[in-house]
Amino acid sequence: MLAFEVPITATIVLPNILSLSPAAVEMLDHTSISSQENATSGPAGSLLFVEVANDD
Numbered sequence: 001m002l003a004f005e006v007p008i009t010a011t012i013v014l015p016n017i018l019s020l021s022p023a024a025v026e027m028l029d030h031t032s033i034s035s036q037e038n039a040t041s042g043p044a045g046s047l048l049f050v051e052v053a054n055d056d
Contacts, residue, residue, distance in 0.1 A: 007046040
């Protein structure tokens with residue numbers, strides 16, 4: 001899981017992540033995680049969940 005303060009930063013690094021051929025990538029923006037904002041120390045930005053798999 002990668003956390004970013006603003007969603008645009010997550011989209012900027014996404015091509016680098018995709019070059020590693022992940023099995024799955026999911027992005028949650030502030031609207032998806034705003035209900036959890038009270039549980040964090042600051043405002044929610046965005047989260048990237050990256051799943052990698054190996055053929056071995």
